[in-house]
Amino acid sequence: MPVSIQDVADRANVSISTVSRVLNRRNIVNQETRKRVESAISDLGYSPNVFARGLMLRKSHILGLVLPDLHGEFYSEVIRGANLRARELGYNLMISSIVAKDDGSELMAAVGDHGLVDGLAVMISEVNARTRATLEKIKIPLVVLDGDVDGVKHDSVVIDQRTGVVALLRHLIEDCQARRIVFVGGLETNIDTIERLDAYREVTADAGIEVTASDVHHLDYQYDTAFELGVKKVREWARRRAAVFAANDEMAAGIIDAALAAGLSTPDDLPVVGFDDTRVATMTRPRLTTVRVPMSSMGAAAIDLLCQRIENPKRPAVKLSLETELVVRESCGAPSAITS
Amino acid sequence: MPVSIQDVADRANVSISTVSRVLNRRNIVNQETRKRVESAISDLGYSPNVFARGLMLRKSHILGLVLPDLHGEFYSEVIRGANLRARELGYNLMISSIVAKDDGSELMAAVGDHGLVDGLAVMISEVNARTRATLEKIKIPLVVLDGDVDGVKHDSVVIDQRTGVVALLRHLIEDCQARRIVFVGGLETNIDTIERLDAYREVTADAGIEVTASDVHHLDYQYDTAFELGVKKVREWARRRAAVFAANDEMAAGIIDAALAAGLSTPDDLPVVGFDDTRVATMTRPRLTTVRVPMSSMGAAAIDLLCQRIENPKRPAVKLSLETELVVRESCGAPSAITS
DNA sequence: TACTCCACTGAAAGCGCTGTCACCATTAAA
DNA sequence: TTTAATGGTGACAGCGCTTTCAGTGGAGTA
Structure with missing residues (x-):
């Protein structure tokens, strides 16, 4: 049922190498050949097998987002921001929730699928020795959200x-x-x-x-x-x-x-x-x-940092601090409340 | 860097076949051999490569959830419910958002990664010819959330x-x-x-x-x-x-x-x-x-249905209807408002 | 003794892709 | 004319895993 690169190659009368080259826009492929291949691809509705590709390239284009629980507006906004930016950058987002007062085991489990995700954004509301130890084990690009974990070298997004x-x-x-x-x-x-x-x-x-x-x-x-x-x-x-x-x-x-x-x-x-x-x-x-x-900006910033690190693993760790903004309404009793 | 099945095999003095058998709990492996392999696995901190496995088994253990936008409590609760249940059932959740009034193109894009996900839960707030056509193209297990799309054979979760x-x-x-x-x-x-x-x-x-x-x-x-x-x-x-x-x-x-x-x-x-x-x-x-x-139940139910269909693709389409509940407070002016 | 059976194990064939290398025409340079 | 460079292409070796198939050696049976 699934159409493979070989099927495309057969239909276009070329080798799979050529199809691959068309797909990856590298090396030079003759205009005519490329046309043939491209129409074969669309005729067959072919799309490359993600696993085969991942196996070769060691990239999945999936980013993981681990959040403590998933209640409330805060988390949903973070997800929203992350999701939008990930999409913009051509990545998919995988979500996991862990309980807020995690002893590290849930985090470990959520993170277990290393090798599936290209990078991981983790938000921990309580930092302890266990979570710290778990974070240290993570060997893929990592961004810590809303919390700077000392002793672990990683990028982080915090709110000022x-x-x-x-x-x-x-x-x-x-x-x-x-x-x-x-x-x-x-x-x-x-x-x-x-x-x-x-x-x-x-x-x-x-x-x-x-x-x-x-x-x-x-x-x-x-x-x-x-x-x-x-x-x-x-x-x-x-x-x-x-x-x-x-x-x-x-x-x-x-x-x-x-x-x-x-x-x-x-x-x-x-x-x-x-x-x-x-x-x-x-x-x-x-x-x-x-x-x-800036809840959704936080999610977006995490994805940005993650992608930057994926592209350039050597880059020194960055700590991004997001600005907050005072919103004056009526509950404070200010004489001249600004409506917002 | 990444430790492969071969490394485990070497360390346990067996062939990769045996390691694979231990991993998949199939066929009979001698007690002692199994012990050796298992300790080799934990010594090396080995975990199987997701892509290689996916390539063979054609399963990713990833479920997709496509929602219109990601604003508000409704969506975050659906995500929460889906996420929890997916975790329980051993699946990962991938989230995509599409604009509410999608012409089908966003849905198509979100869905593009067929072959990555084992199944797809889609929530569409507006059904039109385009979305319908897109849904028909989906060849993997599909659950439609909160909307029954006529003419397309699929499972659905609706709210009564x-x-x-x-x-x-x-x-x-x-x-x-x-x-x-x-x-x-x-x-x-x-x-x-x-x-x-x-x-x-x-x-x-x-x-x-x-x-x-x-x-x-x-x-x-x-x-x-x-x-x-x-x-x-x-x-x-x-x-x-x-x-x-x-x-x-x-x-x-x-x-x-x-x-x-x-x-x-x-x-x-x-x-x-x-x-x-x-x-x-x-x-x-x-x-x-x-x-x-029942917002989060909706997410959970979608995942349930998805997993059922993955296990049994032949099963006839199911339409699950979730109960709602009247909550009487004070805004209606009922003489005896029940506090809730 | 010769045979079958059984528990267990290894060799090897792919899964669908990418990337290297070799190859074949041409055409340009010597 | 010979040589080298160049554009374009195919063959093929893996990536790390699962799975089939073919042993192997020892126990059970005739």
């Missing part, structure tokens, strides 16, 4: 969260007169939470804002848990004239709703800001002041 | 939207006393819109509710356009004591906000219901009464 947090909190402090800021983050081991918390501590310290242990909360990035926390805390926070910096929009939404449930209003009684600028950021009332994270 | 719409509108009519229902859908050519509109006409007819041409609107499934339409129409709708059935949650949210902007409230002045039960359904105030669509 620090700048985003700084802009966001400065806005809260300078434009919204916040004198106290509560931090609501994800798990303490989460890579994004760590970065955002660091930046938070830095900005507050700079501004002379006191941060006590009870000002820092570690949840799980979900609306519900943030809501629960909020139910217990919003009155106290409001009393202390604090603003809330949630490390993602979902949690910010949970806090806003908890405040509302407690009879408080945002931003008057309790300013709240989020992070990521996902769909929920414009669904809350008031809408969220947040930081836009 | 009709039942969902019936339950939703009956609820609106019987429990919420709606005497008039406005339909806001996607493009007229959109496959989901067509089904939902059909069911809408049926239910309204059954209930003796009059539907004029101006009661049916075709937008694009986006919040913004629904909001714009709402701005122009909500007063009129409210005056006529109509309820709004939006064909997805995003548009329902847009209408609710338009009503609010016009000084009207949902559900008192204008009941609104949505469809899909995505994240936004619980972000609106009031929260949306809507129909839950």
Whole structure:
């Protein structure tokens, strides 16, 4: 059933070598011969066998993308960006998900098909010794997304969260007169939470804002848990004239709703800001002041880096940092909120 | 660098045939020999070359998933479901996106890599002659998602939207006393819109509710356009004591906000219901009464069907219909809204 | 003893492709 | 006229694997 290069060769009265040459646009093939071969190809609807080709060239034109879970807008946007760019560059995309708190075994399994993919983009939300060890075993072009794993030489795409947090909190402090800021983050081991918390501590310290242990909360990035926390805390926070910096929009939404449930209003009684600028950021009332994270660009950048390395394996490792953007809406209580 | 079957054979002092037999668990290999081979394999960290294997077996263990665009929760959930199930069944997933209103050329391109994938799950939101023709050309196991393409013999996974719409509108009519229902859908050519509109006409007819041409609107499934339409129409709708059935949650949210902007409230002045039960359904105030669509199950089911057909190509085509579920919240104005 | 049978193993033939090499006309250069 | 260069082509050796077929040696049977 499948038509092979031999069939094409027979129909065009040439050898398979010539067909191969036409296919690969190399060496010189006579105009007429090429025409004959080309029409034979289209007549037969021939397309080269991927495996035979891969066997010879040791290239599959498949890129792997490994993500922790596949929930939510963040991941789907990364996939979208990666997919589009991969297509542009003539690659296919293979997706695998691993659980967020992976001990390395899932990562290993997902990565198992070395030799199938020409390169691998891996996003790890928690870096530990196991994942590190697994990454080191990977011998094909590798890009680490949203996390720089020390001790492993590889390309990486990170988001410049620090700048985003700084802009966001400065806005809260300078434009919204916040004198106290509560931090609501994800798990303490989460890579994004760590970065955002660091930046938070830095900005507050700079501004002379006191941060006590009870000002820092570690949840799980979900609306519900943030809501629960909020139910217990919003009155106290409001009393202390604090603003809330949630490390993602979902949690910010949970806090806003908890405040509302407690009879408080945002931003008057309790300013709240989020992070990521996902769909929920414009669904809350008031809408969220947040930081836009270039999610799909991240996917695209990863693919770019991967392809560059495939073409030039010797190139020194690159760390690409993507800009974020402060998006001011109403939840922060800024006097002149910019509509966006 | 890459270790081949020959290396393993050398190290275990056997022929490559024996190694292959150990690998494929077939024929009988002596216990001791097998042990030797197995330890050679793990010593060398050998794993068979995917291409050589594919070349022989004509199987890649890769499944393709082609989706229209990759925006939004719907698609990411489908991917998630498909990915998980594929993993369970020992397959890899390759993703491609095509534009929603594809003329068939993108689909063809996405599908071009026949021979790479063992099977293909395709979701088409608009069926036309071109896409139909393209689908007919596909000679590998094929599952069509969310749309039955007549004239093409294939497996399909559909959502029983009709039942969902019936339950939703009956609820609106019987429990919420709606005497008039406005339909806001996607493009007229959109496959989901067509089904939902059909069911809408049926239910309204059954209930003796009059539907004029101006009661049916075709937008694009986006919040913004629904909001714009709402701005122009909500007063009129409210005056006529109509309820709004939006064909997805995003548009329902847009209408609710338009009503609010016009000084009207949902559900008192204008009941609104949505469809899909995505994240936004619980972000609106009031929260949306809507129909839950099993998005990730859809992806999983597609993979199931694909694998079944790969195992048994002769099996007659199957059409799998997935159940939806009415989710009653507050936007419909039901007297006793069930919290969900 | 001679034969068959059986458990096990190796040699070798491809799978469909790419790439090297040799070859054959021509034509240009010596 | 001989030699070399050049455009164009085919033969063929793999790539790493699976699978068929043909042993091989020892146990069982006549």
